[in-house]
Amino acid sequence: MTADAARQILESVRNGTLDVDQAVEKLRRLPFEDLGFARLDHHRGVRTGVPEVVYCSGKTRTQVRDIVARLYEQGDAPVLATRAEPEMLDVVREAVQDTVYFDSARILVAGPERLVRKPNYDGSYVAVVSAGTADLPVADEAAVTLTYLGDRVERLYDVGVAGLHRLLGSLDLLMAARCLVVVAGMEGALPSVVGGLVGCPVVAVPTSVGYGAAFGGLASLLGMLNTCASGVAVVNIDNGFGAAVFASLVNGRGDS
């Protein structure tokens, strides 16, 4: 992890056993990592608050357990594991007793008590807004991830565009947020409507909720990409986690 190779070259220069031209040449040929670029990876954890997250889909329960345990032991707790089945909780607890499972969000957190609130936790917040009850898992994935990242979260669920009064009734909550995560399936119209009402960035999350010509979320994805409201950007279908990380980056600078 230290830049030993570079250091040796430098010491040779200082000792006079290597001249400068030779040293330049040697430095050029070093593999990048030896120059210490592993710092990039470390830096990554520092800046996003997501040192390494476990995406469980396609992994066996014991694989998830082992990866979580390794990260936990490295001191990276709390460790987040997304798209986790309920049955994984018991298996992971074999390794890390202090693990909880968020049902609707399908998220495991090992070492939840180590969650530390950001300094401005009671200040700026991200609001997670969802259209229908079937969008709940994606909305909760976003909300739990935001909490894990130290952001204050407000939830406003089941405010689809076919019942506008519910949405309009919470206008104040929407307008005071630093960033919105707006989750919707079917025609995906909610980000357009919300985007026309508020003055903060809207991160739109299409979901695979729907049938027939919804084509697995394609309809809501296209709807959101073609929004007539400005101030809206889109993530992948069902990607509540990605939206949360993005929103946290928007929200985060306020407190640093």
Added chain:
Amino acid sequence: MTADAARQILESVRNGTLDVDQAVEKLRRLPFEDLGFARLDHHRGVRTGVPEVVYCSGKTRTQVRDIVARLYEQGDAPVLATRAEPEMLDVVREAVQDTVYFDSARILVAGPERLVRKPNYDGSYVAVVSAGTADLPVADEAAVTLTYLGDRVERLYDVGVAGLHRLLGSLDLLMAARCLVVVAGMEGALPSVVGGLVGCPVVAVPTSVGYGAAFGGLASLLGMLNTCASGVAVVNIDNGFGAAVFASLVNGRGDS
């Protein structure tokens, strides 16, 4: 056009020169038209008020002129021609002097003075609602067609979902209509929002307005088909004419 063949068979039966079994056999073998089914075609004009409409796209100016002239001479005036270029007006007037052109709707009408209002013209109406200024040609195609069919029309334009207050400010107009034609491009969210506010059928018209992932109207089409509001049905992209005919059929029974 008359059922001469059938008549001859029947006369032979009456004269006794043909027995009943033979007559049944002969009747079965007659081409359909000879049995008078041309009534179907006639009936079509009677019921929809659209005896025959000229779709100009892909036709030359002289072809349009000749078809309009023939229909006009058959007494089918007023004759409607959709998707007409402005230059067609002068050419058609060579044949039918009494022709007007509706610019934004791209519609020619030959014999407009013969337009007769329906008995309930001041009663139930169809409202044509559109999202953006670029949707105007399609909305006007619907509105002019409805007028041509004898329906009362109210227009509510430029009320896209990114500026909800404009839409909500005309709620009364929307709620009192017998049927709505709602025209929108881009993400096509307007029918969903309108469908959640009103209690009449909403005929949604996606338009090809947009760029990039709008894919020529595919985004708004999918959005409308996946609407979370019930009471919404959809026609082809840019098909203002078809939406108007449909809406007129919904509106029409009220006065018959």
Added chain:
Amino acid sequence: MTADAARQILESVRNGTLDVDQAVEKLRRLPFEDLGFARLDHHRGVRTGVPEVVYCSGKTRTQVRDIVARLYEQGDAPVLATRAEPEMLDVVREAVQDTVYFDSARILVAGPERLVRKPNYDGSYVAVVSAGTADLPVADEAAVTLTYLGDRVERLYDVGVAGLHRLLGSLDLLMAARCLVVVAGMEGALPSVVGGLVGCPVVAVPTSVGYGAAFGGLASLLGMLNTCASGVAVVNIDNGFGAAVFASLVNGRGDS
């Protein structure tokens, strides 16, 4: 639910403790709901006869039971639940004994005896027409929903375009309807043929019946959207429920 906030402002005006300008300003800032816009939601039930319908897909049996029970207790009976599996019947009956299941339509109705016929039940009707036996579940979803909404329904099944004589043999039934719901999979040609024969609005429902290049209903959906018959509008693939609500809105004004 009451407009308490608005009332307090008004009382302050009457008491002279608030002047008119201040009151206007305060009213503007109130959340919408406090101004009583919940009436919109109530209004919704009144106008469509669909106070709230349970879409079972993706819900557990106990979730369905609990939602149905809550709606039933609110007096919203009969309660309709679509896309219900047969096994849900027994579970829902734990909460509402008076529940029936419509097999082919995959619909549960809690409190069916409270179904009240519309005044004109024996008058205008909606005909549900389907192409093949595999389209039955979607056609029945439409038919049962229409009955639930108080509409008179006539069914004409298995009249696909490859056997025209069956369709033509029931022409009178088709031509006398106020509205048609036409259900077809595969190439989805039936609405075009029917639309050319009748003078009422045709609500076309593509189904996912087919294989290979049917692409889950895409072929029939595109076929219906591109119909050469005017007077046809389309709903989502397999959306018998939505077609029924739309048709009921068309049919309903006749009797009010």
Added chain:
Amino acid sequence: MTADAARQILESVRNGTLDVDQAVEKLRRLPFEDLGFARLDHHRGVRTGVPEVVYCSGKTRTQVRDIVARLYEQGDAPVLATRAEPEMLDVVREAVQDTVYFDSARILVAGPERLVRKPNYDGSYVAVVSAGTADLPVADEAAVTLTYLGDRVERLYDVGVAGLHRLLGSLDLLMAARCLVVVAGMEGALPSVVGGLVGCPVVAVPTSVGYGAAFGGLASLLGMLNTCASGVAVVNIDNGFGAAVFASLVNGRGDS
């Protein structure tokens, strides 16, 4: 063109200057063509009556002229050139005076007087059926090609499914054909309806006629592939020529 190489080997065997094993080995190593497989190409012209057809799309006028002239001089007249612009006629006539142009079919024929009718020309025929007037170019491409191939052709145009009586009025013509070429754009429903009425093979040709969700002929192509009628097969969008060649092969064997 002759199998000279093979002949030389054989003569060496006869002369005793090459033994059999060596000859077998030599034969194996010969390029295919030297063994006389060019007969395949010749055979092709004999069997289909289409020795070589010029597809003009993307070729310049002089290129078309030169290719037509070369084929004409080889004695392959009449020479057919499809997708030809009207302006090509004069240019081709510079080389082959005896050339005609079929306007609606966009086909040039050099040496038309050499067209020879098949022995059974007045016997079995192919009927070309089309849905709308905009499908005319494709239908005529098929009809002119069939005539060129020596087949008897009957045309039945403008019999789209939205006006069934016209189709049913010509049932006898349809039922007596050896093969049908059925041309339709938009929803492409005509082959399904026709296929359910007749007992001969139906070659379906989707056209690019339509707009919006027709997606350049995709809608009619999918419709025809998913037909509920058996006895229907499909060619590429707008491929009137290919349908004609196929139909001629069906029709041709009867008389040979």
Added chain:
Amino acid sequence: MTADAARQILESVRNGTLDVDQAVEKLRRLPFEDLGFARLDHHRGVRTGVPEVVYCSGKTRTQVRDIVARLYEQGDAPVLATRAEPEMLDVVREAVQDTVYFDSARILVAGPERLVRKPNYDGSYVAVVSAGTADLPVADEAAVTLTYLGDRVERLYDVGVAGLHRLLGSLDLLMAARCLVVVAGMEGALPSVVGGLVGCPVVAVPTSVGYGAAFGGLASLLGMLNTCASGVAVVNIDNGFGAAVFASLVNGRGDS
């Protein structure tokens, strides 16, 4: 089923109790079926040899059993049922003991001993050609159906284009056929290669064999539609049955 209504009208004319004009009017108003058009349906069975075929996909075993039994009792044997699971055999035998199952073709035939060969059975034949072993079920569906329809069938399997010598080694068999059914998945190139070698119509059947960018048969479907060989037409993905019916219609006229 008889044209009773028409007969009564005719008898009244003969009796003088109805004059000719009134009779014409009455005939026009009769439902189509009463005029005896049920003959169309009967005619269908006569012409294609496929009175009614059972498509098992999506039907329960007892439904299949009951439908097969009903058709068998009507004297329509042998009865063909396609896309049948092996387990259906025992269930169908409860109703019709004399039933066999063709494993690879997934076809049930009730009453196979009643299969009657066409007069020219030893004459013209249809060759079924397939590319890979995974295409076998579709090829066999075609071959068994052709046998059922009375056609002579020759099979040439596993001759994909990546091993041309196998195909070229059977050129004689291909060139002497009246019609070819060519079955291929993946890139679907076989019909193009075969179509360039033979002089009879080629019915191409794309299969869903493949993975990744095969997109469930889309790749082979598009390949076949865009074939550079003339004389090729295409049916739906995996539609061995439809190809067989079409090929039988091509082959059939030779012997009638």
Added chain:
Amino acid sequence: MTADAARQILESVRNGTLDVDQAVEKLRRLPFEDLGFARLDHHRGVRTGVPEVVYCSGKTRTQVRDIVARLYEQGDAPVLATRAEPEMLDVVREAVQDTVYFDSARILVAGPERLVRKPNYDGSYVAVVSAGTADLPVADEAAVTLTYLGDRVERLYDVGVAGLHRLLGSLDLLMAARCLVVVAGMEGALPSVVGGLVGCPVVAVPTSVGYGAAFGGLASLLGMLNTCASGVAVVNIDNGFGAAVFASLVNGRGDS
């Protein structure tokens, strides 16, 4: 524009001519706009700095001129017009002399001298990063829009992933930005690579640059939506303007 209706009701309450219950009822029935919700629209301009932007695509030069002039006269200068052809400059100058045209960005600005820098202009900035020279118009549309919105902009162009060293050479500029707008066509890989290097939100803009399987920007759009880097969100193809508005909202809160 004033809330006159509400005021009248309130005055009646104060006067005692209307009691509170009646007033509540009346308020509920008022059209939304009368309650002053026009403030929403006003608010929109205030919050985003984009009072109303002219999208020129599909508008005539005189239409653009008139709209720009009207907005300019309302005091909304500077007025931004996107997707403007160069020829529009002279026409718009007829109405507003003080207009400039940004060539590569295809943007007109009327009243550019009124541009006011944000208080923190020399502080946090948005970096606009682009992959290839063909992406320049979209990147410049973003950069000019950001300048118009008062944001400090840094540009880093032509740093596509096929020449990583150029990108890595400017790492410091990337890592110090508050937000990145990353523009790329073809495979759209740049946002993934950048997103893995930096700790701020990345707004990805796919462009229609490319050919063949780029499908008009679909390839880069899908690439960006499926990015393996977290912290990336996507706008519509070629939507440099939308990305800029979004990035400005992210950047803007820092200084308020």
Added chain:
Amino acid sequence: MTADAARQILESVRNGTLDVDQAVEKLRRLPFEDLGFARLDHHRGVRTGVPEVVYCSGKTRTQVRDIVARLYEQGDAPVLATRAEPEMLDVVREAVQDTVYFDSARILVAGPERLVRKPNYDGSYVAVVSAGTADLPVADEAAVTLTYLGDRVERLYDVGVAGLHRLLGSLDLLMAARCLVVVAGMEGALPSVVGGLVGCPVVAVPTSVGYGAAFGGLASLLGMLNTCASGVAVVNIDNGFGAAVFASLVNGRGDS
């Protein structure tokens, strides 16, 4: 398998019982195989080292066992079987005891001890590079196949573009390879980045790893086809086997 038919003809020529012209004619009519073209098939095995590979997908365990056994007995060992389930190992061992299973690659090899290294095994190598852990099965399918084909393989896994330092840290390994197989799902950006760094051919393998708008690998496939790096070609989604065969052909000429 021998060219007996050709030999007989030649012997007749030598004997004088057949003259040369007749012999030429007879040779032309021989089926291709009789002329010994089976050598093509044999040649295939020689040149690629893949005499025949078993693709297990869709085959039963006993089918796989029997095919492997037959090939093994023909002396074609080692026999490779791809896409094999773990359960197949025991079944295949019934026939060929000496069989091993490569778990992550899902590959069975019967007769592994017969694997012979190429002469230059320690010379030029193919590097298999993969983006994420979920791409492992495809990468291992490629690596095991390369080993089976006698190529030296170096693996570089988990070097996705979101963590560039890992990739850059192994630059020397990449730059010294004769050919690269680069495996990636999601946005598929890795081949573009690698292609810009190295000077050897890059065979890109998109995988179906991802969700939502990954559309089963379509996103990575399109990304790779539109790469801005030259020197990249693409195989089907998840086709590790095909990429390995291709890379082996590139690598192989070096040692022959």
Added chain:
Amino acid sequence: MTADAARQILESVRNGTLDVDQAVEKLRRLPFEDLGFARLDHHRGVRTGVPEVVYCSGKTRTQVRDIVARLYEQGDAPVLATRAEPEMLDVVREAVQDTVYFDSARILVAGPERLVRKPNYDGSYVAVVSAGTADLPVADEAAVTLTYLGDRVERLYDVGVAGLHRLLGSLDLLMAARCLVVVAGMEGALPSVVGGLVGCPVVAVPTSVGYGAAFGGLASLLGMLNTCASGVAVVNIDNGFGAAVFASLVNGRGDS
């Protein structure tokens, strides 16, 4: 271009004015380029022989002229410019007199006389194979590029799969090549057929030749990706240039 910054750090270390730890830290913070990674770019030209190629599509004639001139002056001649219109020749010659234009390939080369053949020019070669005459521009783009890169090229054109004898007649040419570039539109079957005949890598190039369901080259692209022949990899639609660069990399190592 030199690593001056690194050198200064090293000299300070040697001088003792900077200790090793500080030096390591400073080195880490240097922009990448200062560490000399510009060598990557230089290396790129060395290894592929394509220092920088001008892609003319979307550039004006003067832009092309100026870029070509700059590269020429840098000594990078010959300079290749692809997708060039004929009219560009005269304009480029204003700057570089010694420029030629390859018509069918749409390629400009400035400084063609500087083309230097590879040492093994008369040894291993790449064969460019194309299916139809319309594929010529793409095939020639590949062939001219290969010549420019110093590779020996053999052309085999117009050997589409519908006329197999032409392809088989040139089998020796195909089998002796080091690499094949196979170009085809429509169904794109040629690479599959060729891939089954030869033992070298096949680089497949789909073209946009075709109409209707060719969907701009999608059909041939999918066909080639799903090839049943192993040893085939695919580049983007119409990308003759990319295929040539790839093939040159395959061919090139043999002689170095």
